[in-house]
Amino acid sequence: MSDASDGDKDDDSGHRPPQKVQEAAQRAVKWIDEGKAGKGFTDTGEHRAHQLADGQTVDDEVIKKMRAYFKRHAVDSSAEGFHGGEDGYPSPGRVAWDAWGGDPGRDWAESQKIDGE
Template sequence: MAEARTFKPTQRMASAARRGLRLRDKFGRGGTDVGAARARQLASGDALSEDEITSMYSYFARHAVDKKAAGERWNDDGNPSPGFIAWLLWGGDAGEAWARSKHDTLTHD
């Protein structure tokens, strides 16, 4: 039986996840329990499975529109939109690019 592949998140993803957790704690909004669990996984540098990469890829595909809806509250640590906090929990822009790249690799193997 083939061994399951895992993939390490980047430092930029871990940093975004930690920022998201801090903002979620401070403002009491943004993300679901699933997103918070993903953030803790990324922040600690835990490897992700192929299924988790697919989940990340799907999250970012569904929520890319949140960037436009948030307007000036995107990337605002003083009054962040819930969507921005959630985006960070999943690794932020670095997580989006990483998940897309890994997903493309997995689906073309």
């Protein structure tokens, strides 16, 4: 699976995250376990990280939440520590970004067909 549209919607069970989304979330789970998520990190973010890391299918509502998350937090990518090689990497914002699937998660969520759209 190499493209954001991989992991398309299963017939009845929802949207299956592609490998690159799972890998970003797996990275976030590791960082969360290492205490790098910061004190503002939410239970929802941790749940989403585990859900995506495990390759669990998600429903249309989760796809909508992912889209909203990435729109709200796009500004986080300009903060120090968001990109590898910067001081403070991974920043709490980067940990949270990857918990939601990272850049592949953003692209995948935007590519998914939602019932009623």
